[in-house]
Amino acid sequence: MALVTLQNVTYKYPLTKTPVLQNINLQVNEGEFVAVVGPNGAGKSTLCYALAGFVPHFFKGEISGSIEVDGKESSKSTLDEWVLNVGLAFQNPFNQISGAKYTVFEEIAFGLENIGVPRSEMKARVDEAMSLTGISDLADRSPYSLSGGQQQRVALTSILVMRPRLLVLDEPTSQMDPIGTREVFGVVRKMAEEGMTVVMVEHKVEWIAHFADRVIALKEGQILLEGKPNKVLTSDVLMENGFGVSRYTSVAREAKKQGSWKQDKLPVTLFEAAEGFAPTPSPSPRERGESKK
Amino acid sequence: MNIEIKDLRFTYPTGLEALKGISLTINAGEQVAIVGQNGAGKTTLVRHFNGLLRPSAGSVWVGEWDTAKYSVAKLASRVGYVFQNPDEQLFSRDVLTEVAFGPKNLGYAKDKVDELVKRALSLTELNDQTETNPYDLSPTWRKMVALASIIAMDTPIVIFDEPTTGQDAVSVARIANVIAELKKEDKTVIAITHDIDFCAENFERVIALSNGGVLLDGEAHDVLAQEEILAQTYVDPPQLTRLGKMLGLKDTVINQEEFLKAVGQD
Numbered sequence: 001m002a003l004v005t006l007q008n009v010t011y012k013y014p015l016t017k018t019p020v021l022q023n024i025n026l027q028v029n030e031g032e033f034v035a036v037v038g039p040n041g042a043g044k045s046t047l048c049y050a051l052a053g054f055v056p057h058f059f060k061g062e063i064s065g066s067i068e069v070d071g072k073e074s075s076k077s078t079l080d081e082w083v084l085n086v087g088l089a090f091q092n093p094f095n096q097i098s099g100a101k102y103t104v105f106e107e108i109a110f111g112l113e114n115i116g117v118p119r120s121e122m123k124a125r126v127d128e129a130m131s132l133t134g135i136s137d138l139a140d141r142s143p144y145s146l147s148g149g150q151q152q153r154v155a156l157t158s159i160l161v162m163r164p165r166l167l168v169l170d171e172p173t174s175q176m177d178p179i180g181t182r183e184v185f186g187v188v189r190k191m192a193e194e195g196m197t198v199v200m201v202e203h204k205v206e207w208i209a210h211f212a213d214r215v216i217a218l219k220e221g222q223i224l225l226e227g228k229p230n231k232v233l234t235s236d237v238l239m240e241n242g243f244g245v246s247r248y249t250s251v252a253r254e255a256k257k258q259g260s261w262k263q264d265k266l267p268v269t270l271f272e273a274a275e276g277f278a279p280t281p282s283p284s285p286r287e288r289g290e291s292k293k
Numbered sequence: 294m295n296i297e298i299k300d301l302r303f304t305y306p307t308g309l310e311a312l313k314g315i316s317l318t319i320n321a322g323e324q325v326a327i328v329g330q331n332g333a334g335k336t337t338l339v340r341h342f343n344g345l346l347r348p349s350a351g352s353v354w355v356g357e358w359d360t361a362k363y364s365v366a367k368l369a370s371r372v373g374y375v376f377q378n379p380d381e382q383l384f385s386r387d388v389l390t391e392v393a394f395g396p397k398n399l400g401y402a403k404d405k406v407d408e409l410v411k412r413a414l415s416l417t418e419l420n421d422q423t424e425t426n427p428y429d430l431s432p433t434w435r436k437m438v439a440l441a442s443i444i445a446m447d448t449p450i451v452i453f454d455e456p457t458t459g460q461d462a463v464s465v466a467r468i469a470n471v472i473a474e475l476k477k478e479d480k481t482v483i484a485i486t487h488d489i490d491f492c493a494e495n496f497e498r499v500i501a502l503s504n505g506g507v508l509l510d511g512e513a514h515d516v517l518a519q520e521e522i523l524a525q526t527y528v529d530p531p532q533l534t535r536l537g538k539m540l541g542l543k544d545t546v547i548n549q550e551e552f553l554k555a556v557g558q559d
Contacts, residue, residue: 015429039461040433091432091459094378145307148377148455149331174459175377177330177487178529203461206532242463247490247532251549260556270532274539277556 003197004028004051004166008065011046011055020046022221024065028166028199033192035208035229036201037244038218044201045091047218048170051199052088053079069166084115087164091171091201093155097143104146105130105139108158115162129161133187148175156184160191167191169200173207185211205233205246209268217244234266248273294321294356294371294449296342296481301351303337311337313505314351321449322479324472326492326513329502330527335485336377338502339452342483343372355450370399373448377455377485379432379439388414388430388438389423395446413445416471433464440471451475453484457491469495493517493531493547501526518545 006026012019020043028034038044049055056063057079067074069085090096101107105126112122130136135153138146143154156172169188173181181204189211192198202208208215208229215232217225219241225232238244239253248267255261260277267273296319303312311334319325327335340346341353344365353360355371373395376382385391392413396406414420417437422430427438436456443451453472457465465488472495475482486492492499492513499516501509503526509516517523520530520538529535530547537546537555546552 040464041431092378092380094380147331148458171459175455177527179527180331203459242466243461245462247549248536251533251536251552254549254553255556258553258557260553270535270539273536277536278540 001030002027003030003032003070004199005068006050006065007068009050009063009067010065011050011061011063013046013059013061016061018221020221021050024221024223026216026223028197030165030197031192031195033189033198033200033211033213034216035212035214036199036216036218037203037205037208037233037238038201038224039241039243041220042218043221044218045170046221048088048168048199048201050074051166051168052086053077053082054088057082083162083164085164086166086168087159087162088168089152089155089159089170089172091174093148093151093175096155096158097151102142103140104135104143104154107143107154108161111158111162125161125163129157132160132190133157134183149177149180152176153180153184156187160187163196165197167196167198169198169202171201171203173202173204181207203244205244206248206269209233209246209272215244219243230265230268230272233268252276294481295319295354296450297352297354298338298341299352299354301338301341301353302349303334303341303346304349305337311505315502315505315507316351317500317507317510319481319483321481322476323498324476324482324496325484325498325500326496327483327485327500327502328487328489328492328523328526328528329508333502333526334505335502336454339374339454339483339485342368342450342452343374344368345374369395369446369448371448371450373443373446373451375440375443375451375453375456377458379427379435382439382442383427383435386426387424388419388427388441391427391438392419392441392445395442399446409445409447413441416444416474417441418467433460436460436464437467440468444471444475448480450481450483453482453486455486456484457486457488465491489517489528490531490533490548493534501528514545514547517547 006024009021009024010019011021036044053074098110108126109122133153152175173184185207188198212229215229217232225237234249246268252261252266263276267276298315298317301312301315304310329335344360347361393406393410396409417440419437419441427435456468472482496513499513508526509519509522517530533552534547542555546555
């Protein structure tokens, strides 16, 4: 069942000349994990803001079309109603951290305080969320004393703790090392399995191929392609547009020209590339990385 | 001009010992990538090169200057530093003013400033944006402005802190091009990066830090092949290195060119 429905959404910021989103039509089902790829300036962050209600409620500007989450329409809701259903982790965690709290624990509890969750429940939820994202040991640190990657985890945790129906993530792993990236994708997948709907903007396409249910490729404010991760991420359209292409896809595409890649289907992930280049022997489970489910 | 680091130790006021005795020489004109997990000491190390941090013990020399004895302003004539987050660095109302600020401040004559600014803007493809307020640009382009404002200072040493974070493929290629141009001009380029593939494609030397010390240091090709040792600092080898290993290729490959050559021969 569709939790999110966008119909003919076109949006222009107050000071931009051309629309940043143009006639976007999109449905996302409950519990679905959708990844959004696109070059810088494609409108990915604006799409996140639109889902999260900041467009147009906070940024103003001109919007047409409709944005529905869980049957409610954004234009007919206020931002404080909207955020009960939708949580957004900003691209730059620094822009999200409240500045009003001295510790990570308090920062994560901030949203719950605002919606009046009882103290005992609050503590349990914060502890649970911190343990989920692996930041329990940061509880007493100042949010500003953390590295970029750690701040991103705090930003993600402070949204997860709100248990939104729709989780919107704008490049949540951009400042993380590989191990952090892997963990965040794992957590997000787990949330989707438990029924949370996820829209994630991300450049790391191998991880998308591994974890997401569907990929949307955005360019110049329009949906260029959408579909199953492998199909979208290996399409010639992305290569021609110069974004969303993994190194495994591009090396296999070149290898195909020289005859050392013999299949029709191109790989996105390491495992797919290894299988395709050498059908036997197959790689060990350890080398495959963790499985999707 | 070389950078000489002699038994460098640094402890933050909080008591955190971030560097635990590092000795290195970075030679003039080298392209060096510094890798390692969050908290390994990468940023702490490079912030000693331009005097933003001062050694708790040991020393850092930039050419014949002991950085402990020179101000940040003075060191800025030798070492340019592009911050990870451009918003920590940008403050002018328009791109032109921002990019011209550094060379002006270094006391270059107007003609020279104009020439340096023009070159920096053209390398970063910002020619059309001179009148734009940096904060009206997307984060990608703000990063380019930050980069241009440092390149314009024409320092012999340029440091990039996480240059590819949040950048798309087109933008990463643009940054790679800037690094290649700086190399042609015999400048020293030092980059902190988690983007190990970017590192494999653009840097000749790689230093891996772990827990405040040097774990590995050498030619990119050799360092990036050390999968087990790199794992200690949570650095995955380049994607095509891993693929090459899984396929049992005889030689280590670190980028597409090497990979295609190797599979072509099989």
